[in-house]
Amino acid sequence: MKWIKVKIDYFSDNLKETKARLINIFEEVGIKQVEFVDYFSDNSLDYSVNFKNENDIWSMIGYIIDNRFVKSKLNIIYNNVNEISKDDENFMSEIYTSRCSDEDWQDEWKKYFHTVNITPNIVIKPSWDNYEVKGNETVIEIDPGLAFGTGTHETTSLCVEFLEKYAQNKKKLLDIGCGSGILMLIGKKLGVEKVVGIDIDEKVNDVVLENFSKNEISENFQVIIGNLVDDINEKYDLVVSNILVDVLEKLLEDIEKILEKGATVIFSGILNEKEEAFVKKAKNYNLKQIDRREKNNWVSLVFKYEN
Template sequence: MNWIKVKIDYFSNTLEETKSKLINMFEEIGIKQIEVIDYFSDNSLDYNINFKKKSEIWSIIGYIVNNRFSKLKLNIISDKLKEFSLDDEEFMYEIYTSECSDDDWKDEWKKYFHTVNITDNIIIKPSWDDYEASEGETVIEIDPGMAFGTGTHETTALCVEFLEKYVPGKKKLLDIGCGSGILMLIGKILGVEKVVGIDIDSNVKDVVIENFEKNNIKDNYEIIIGDLVEDINEKYDLVVSNILVDVLTELLENIEKTLEKGATIIFSGIIKDKEEEFLRKTKEHNLIEIDRNEKNNWVSLVFKYN
């Protein structure tokens, strides 16, 4: 498959808020394949151990499938950026595009994705990094391949924190929109007996299998290619979904078919401005809020199924 790589370098007085707006801009037109680069530029001085400066220019990179709709999506991005600059006099940006293939896209991750502490105890590392675990740390090796999800985004980190808290005692986990399988994998390593992931992206299956093999997990997991919960026929005591809030709202219509009595549900990917509206919808589906956390304008919510 061929892609168009869209790179936006930007500056504003509220970099974190601007980053959330740009991520949301990409996601609103269906672009999940994104990289967010905070602080560092491509200048080699930024990486010199004796001179590590914090760059005021941040970047976000999105990948658009190069087809007959790509020009429309590029026009939408251009129009949105112009809107942002009219609303915020301090917002400045430059946009670049280039064509790339699947192999080019996979190699791009290696420039920016390195070992990170997702929580105090869970470390995510790609296969190309070496890392020696300290006592009490759990190291999970994961490569995104052609699927979305490295664990470095705030929404994923929030999910992982809640998984650590709510996994004990759970037997079956369902990850809706599983991407690279990172949340399935963490759930399994934390002690869930069986984990199942579903995703609409056909690239996901091979990526998830490869990531489970990297971590020496050979059974009690399953990947389903499908839309939300259409092809789910079992019930689960733990369900997690880290996707766009508009898609989460759509998911609510059928979420109950997947839930055991008393199940725990973790939702993430919710922009703070849309939290109140989403909470109103959850009350229509027998979900009782039991926990909440937020990072940089992103919110994660936990519910009990009544």
């Protein structure tokens, strides 16, 4: 498959607000996962021990399928970025595009994805990094391949934090929109007996199988290719879904059919300004909010199923 790589270099006095607006622009054209890059050197000798200056210029990278809709999507990106300039006189940006293939995209990740502590006890590492386990750390080895999901994005890291908090004594986990399988893997490492992931992307199956193999897990997991919960016939006591809020709202309409009584449900991918409407709708499906966390305008919510 052919792709268009879209890279936005930008300067802003309001980096957090600008970042959120640019993410929204990418989401509008269907880019669900984004790479963020700064221009700090990887060489620690380039820095003074006593002084570290905050980076002023950031980059954001996303990929669009190169089909007949690509020009329209690029125009939407250009026009919306220009709108930011009208609102913020200090905002400056450059937009770059290039064509790439599946293989090129997969190799791009190796430039930016390195070992990271998602929580004090959970570490995510790619296969190309060496890492020595410290103390009681749980290390997940994962390569995103052609299915995004490395744990570094705010929405995913929030899910990881909540899984660490709520996965104890759970028997069956369902990850709706599982991508690379990272949340499935973490659930399994945290002691969930059986983990199942569902995703609409057919490439996900091979990526998840490879990542579970890297972590030496060979049983009690399953990947289903399908849309939301259309093809789910079991009930689960732990459900997690990290997808766009508009899709989460659609998911709510069918969520009860796959929930055991008292099930814990973790939703992420909700922008702050859409949280209130989502919580209000969730109440219509016997979901009681029990927890909340936020990072950089992204919100993750935890509910208990009370029917």
